[in-house]
Amino acid sequence: MATQSVxxxxxxxxxxxxxxxxxxxxxxxxxxxxxxxxxxxxxxVGGMRPFGALALEMLGMATPTVRGVVTGEWDQYAxxxxxxxxxxxxxxxxxxxxxxxxxxxxxxxxFQETMTAFGxxxxxxxxxxxxxxxxxxxxxxxxxxxxxxxxIEPPGFWVxx
Amino acid sequence: MATQSVxxxxxxxxxxxxxxxxxxxxxxxxxxxxxxxxxxxxxxVGGMRPFGALALEMLGMATPTVRGVVTGEWDQYAxxxxxxxxxxxxxxxxxxxxxxxxxxxxxxxxFQETMTAFGxxxxxxxxxxxxxxxxxxxxxxxxxxxxxxxxIEPPGFWVxx
Numbered sequence: 001m002a003t004q005s006v007x008x009x010x011x012x013x014x015x016x017x018x019x020x021x022x023x024x025x026x027x028x029x030x031x032x033x034x035x036x037x038x039x040x041x042x043x044x045v046g047g048m049r050p051f052g053a054l055a056l057e058m059l060g061m062a063t064p065t066v067r068g069v070v071t072g073e074w075d076q077y078a079x080x081x082x083x084x085x086x087x088x089x090x091x092x093x094x095x096x097x098x099x100x101x102x103x104x105x106x107x108x109x110x111f112q113e114t115m116t117a118f119g120x121x122x123x124x125x126x127x128x129x130x131x132x133x134x135x136x137x138x139x140x141x142x143x144x145x146x147x148x149x150x151x152i153e154p155p156g157f158w159v160x161x
Numbered sequence: 162m163a164t165q166s167v168x169x170x171x172x173x174x175x176x177x178x179x180x181x182x183x184x185x186x187x188x189x190x191x192x193x194x195x196x197x198x199x200x201x202x203x204x205x206v207g208g209m210r211p212f213g214a215l216a217l218e219m220l221g222m223a224t225p226t227v228r229g230v231v232t233g234e235w236d237q238y239a240x241x242x243x244x245x246x247x248x249x250x251x252x253x254x255x256x257x258x259x260x261x262x263x264x265x266x267x268x269x270x271x272f273q274e275t276m277t278a279f280g281x282x283x284x285x286x287x288x289x290x291x292x293x294x295x296x297x298x299x300x301x302x303x304x305x306x307x308x309x310x311x312x313i314e315p316p317g318f319w320v321x322x
Binding site for chain 2: 009048124140144150158
């Protein structure tokens, strides 16, 4: 395995980080599947966005962020316009493949560099990537409340396979 | 800076990881403060736990997990029994200090080792630590729905200082 001079400790490798994210994405996929088709873009609590809109936001961030980190070129952020659960799940699976393909192209030193995501969000790349995952967890947690309010048991939070 | 032979890429250093977590914890603290005292342990949506119970869970996991990672000794998990917002905020701030004190004591190689948290949850240490943060984000997202349902605007998700 190639080595270079790096700080004496690190928390997580790129490979493990992607695996962690894909685990979260499998869980989020199950949360999308748990919504009845007719509630995904209509039901909400407290005037918030419905879960379908939140899922579109996740899709709009995932591949474009990693592509931006790889290439240094950032599209304008766009949430997309799917309007059926099946379309969202299909885009979800396409994103899964895109992440697997793009991720190994991130140069090793890139994670510690500073970039400006979507021309707006400036920070260390590790923070930009964590933000995408954190945002997914945040909104999925909201989806769990919607599911409970609909009388549906959400998928187990700790199950990631 | 001390160096050792490690994989050629890593995502995040221990120092940056703790800073990321403490940023999330500042945000969660603001979410706790945003709840009216009389709703923190009573209001919920869909039969879920009220946000005070979720905050107690976060407190029950944070310091005990990092202490376990440092010492290899794990207390039995306990959520604690505070019942006022002021007590929870005080414990929150004590935990902030405890994490700052304990974190640098984690041996550099420990993050990649496997441990069993609270005698029950076995995994790489980086996953055990991510789980604590992810769980906080997940439940805080639920708290945001409660706040919106109460007609209260939650703190900005992207603000971490």
